[in-house]
Amino acid sequence: MSGDLRTNSILGATLGAVLGTMAIGLFANGVVHSNYPEKAGYLPEVTAEEGGGGPSAPAGPPDxxxxxxxxxxxxxxxxxxxxxxxxxxxxxxxxxxxxxxxxxxxxxxxxxxxxxxxxxxxxxxxxxxxxxxxxxxxxxxxxxxxxxxxxxxxxxxxxxxxxxxxxxxxxxxxxSPNNVPLPAPLPEAAPAAAAGGAATTTTTTATTTAHGTN
Ligand code: HEC
Missing domain, CATH: 1.10.760.10 (Cytochrome c-like domain)
Known part of the structure; x- marks a missing residue:
């Protein structure tokens, strides 16, 4: 189903998300719409594989x-x-x-x-x-x-x-026998992981797996 939309989303995360959103608007009957949540559904898997320090991590200290x-x-x-x-x-x-x-x-x-x-x-x-x-x-x-x-x-x-x-x-x-309390997780990490469904920002991490499952 809708192969070239998938191709676009593999080529560019933002582009893919934008096209997906546009396509939903253009073909509101659901042909493309059904593809969108399916793609987003791969996100947790990718997050688990990478295990942190992803490509979008800014120059700050590790989490x-x-x-x-x-x-x-x-x-x-x-x-x-x-x-x-x-x-x-x-x-x-x-x-x-x-x-x-x-x-x-x-x-x-x-x-x-x-x-x-x-x-x-x-x-x-x-x-x-x-x-x-x-x-x-x-x-x-x-x-x-x-x-x-x-x-x-x-x-x-x-x-x-x-x-x-x-x-x-x-x-x-x-x-070391010394104990130093673990810092709280950085705030940026939480929304990306919790967004689940339709977040544009998390589309980036989906590209690799989306490619692999095609
Ligand atoms: C070529 C020798 C050398 C290597 C290789 C080296 N160090 Fe050191 N390290 C030193 C010296 C000399 C000091 C003391 C520095 C000073 O007094 O300015 C030191 C100090 C330190 C300190 C501060 C210790 C304190 O008591 O304050 C840490 C931590 C440390 N090193 C970690 C490491 C780790 C981890 C590695 C490997 C990834 C490493 N070092 C590799 C020579 C080395």
Whole structure:
């Protein structure tokens, strides 16, 4: 049914939505109308597959409150984070009571105050940083250490892939005895997920799956 309307919606999310809306107006007898809710019905599936950090996510920090809320998803992030943080092992020990190396022991760094691990000679820049290492402060630091803490001695470019960075933070959190309350999910995420039926904004995420089911 109505193949070229589907094609349009695959080519461009906004275009598809606009055409769909126009088509409903033009062919109000329902030929096109029946296609519209069917397409929208694929949305939850796509959302679940992507699992966050979608293409429409703006430049803001990751939505930790949402990403870490689901225990299954969190467990796979922790596993992935352990792999991501293997590179840190060149300079950091992660074990409880383990030594300082080129960098300080990181076992309890999540929830620990910056530059506070005993026996490590921190740079003046790190001593002046004065934060608790939590979701957002670690996210900023690990994105680009030298930008977040100008003059740090941590000679590491950063974890540029957001999913990898979030996973690294999930891992650091999982090994730390410190508890830092999870931030509330960001407000933008809720309307997109809850819109369900006819939201123009969610059409973007439907394109891939709509293509796959044709
Ligand atoms: C080349 C060595 C090196 C690598 C690789 C490295 N670090 Fe570091 N890291 C350091 C040094 C040195 C410091 C202390 C920085 C200072 O005093 O300015 C540090 C400090 C830190 C701190 C602050 C600790 C505190 O007690 O305040 C965190 C958090 C951290 N690193 C996380 C990581 C993570 C996560 C990775 C891997 C993704 C990593 N580092 C990779 C050398 C490294």
């Amino acid at each position: 930790f409150g949402r990403l870490f809320a689901d225990q299954t998803q969190l467990a796979s992030l922790v596993t992935h984070g352990q792999q991501v943080t293997a590179v840190c092992g060149a300079c950091h020990d992660f074990t409880a009571g383990g030594p300082n190396r080129t960098g300080p022991n990181l076992h309890d760094v999540f929830g620990r105050h910056s530059a506070s691990h005993p026996g490590f000679d921190y740079s003046d820049a790190m001593k002046a940083h004065n934060v608790t290492w939590d979701y957002l402060t670690l996210n900023a630091f690990l994105t680009s250490p030298g930008t977040a803490v100008r003059g740090t001695r941590m000679a590491f470019a950063g974890i540029h892939n957001e999913n990898d960075r979030v996973a690294a933070i999930a891992y650091l959190r999982s090994i």
